[in-house]
Amino acid sequence: MKPIIEVNHLYKKYKIGEKQRYYSFRDTLVDLAKAPFKQKNKIKNNTFWALKDISFKVMPGEVIGIIGRNGAGKSTLLKILSRITPPTKGEITLRGRVASLLEVGTGFHPELTGRENIYLNGAILGMKRTEINKKFDEIVEFAEISKFLDTPVKFYSSGMYMRLAFAIAAHLDPEILLVDEVLAVGDIEFQKKCLGKMGEVAKAGRTVLFVSHNMEAVSTLTAKAIYLKNGASQHYGKTADVITQYVNANKKQARTYEDKTPSTEPKITKVQLFTSLPNNVQKNGDKMVIEISIKNTSPIHRACLSFQITDAKDRNFAHLWTFDSETPMCRSAGTHIIRCLIPKLRLYMGKYFLKIYLSEPPGGEQFQVLENICPFEVVMYGKRREFQWQPNTCAYLEDATWEIIP
DSSP states (O other): OOOSEEEEEEEEEEEOSOOOOOOOHHHHHHHHHHGGGSOHHHHHHTEEEEEEEEEEEEOTTOEEEEEOSTTSSHHHHHHHHTTSSOOSEEEEEEOSOEEEEOSTTTTOOTTSBHHHHHHHHHHHTTOOHHHHHHHHHHHHHHHTOGGGTTSBGGGSOHHHHHHHHHHHHHHSOOSEEEEOSOGGGSOHHHHHHHHHHHHHHHHTTOEEEEEOSOHHHHHHHOSEEEEEETTEEEEEEEHHHHHHHHHHHTSOOOSSEEOOOOOSSOEEEEEEEEOSBTTTEEETTSOEEEEEEEEESSOOSSOEEEEEEEETTOOEEEEEEEETTTSOOSOSSEEEEEEEEESSOOBOSEEEEEEEEEESSTTSOEEEEEEEEEEEEEEOTTOOOSSOOOTTSOSBOOOOOOOOOO
């Protein structure tokens, strides 16, 4: 079986910082005269490579996530695959009908009604009118725009645009569906609805390329993923492995957090983990201690200190806190060490991080928020089980007593 998408050594170059202006014949002659004296490095500085040597293959029916920070080249890649913009170099082979949802209302004609735009988009996809008729009612029901079906879409809200655009792209049976992160436009319920529909599309055997910053959605919907960084492919493989590499590349990896820079504001100067095993490795069910050093140049009244334990997908798994009323702290200027002892850390195996807050009570000043610091790993050594421990089986393990009722 041949791949449905083949991308070989793809490059995309843009020129930045150049102002567009109308040229007279005199301007052209002047530019030609100056050309031999122009500095080459100036031209180089105006060149931006949005994509650099991207190669991958996608088999029919695969759902591929594309992740990376803003400016990594994710949207550019989808635009090239959608044939909205041409590549600078490289080859792309698409063996199927492509539908893309890159921006809200892409492909809509503002003067046409919702009904007319459904048929217009279907025609762009190469579908016959009879094919569109079969899907028409499903599209309208999913988009929830039946009352406004014969209203020009220029009067639609961004949410209505979103619902109709996604409904058309997902229901008109393209072999390849390209989806950029446009789901953020809709409300929470509609986002869930869209993700559910994308899951159905994937199960129906169609190929999906999905760009998102939502690691949970990427993890749920895709089996493989591509990690882009500065226009280059860093990793292409199993989604869990790619997400881990992406998250770790964007988190501080120092086992101990420390900040010695001077400040007149209250600040956390050091965070240290005391795990049950060396190198920030913690055994499930054992004691773990977190020490937080705070430096303040003037007294803090009613200080609040809390931290969350998050995983590689930025999901919160635990929240612990203390207040000045419980633990008198920072009432005088100086450096103060606050210790939190967790007798039995019950988190399931995996990699975790700390997110720490230093503030006054709700409604007061927030002094500091430290995110994704002090990475540590929870392991399951010595925990008896009849079968192997598997990643992502649960969030934590709890002690319980079993008995048989006669």
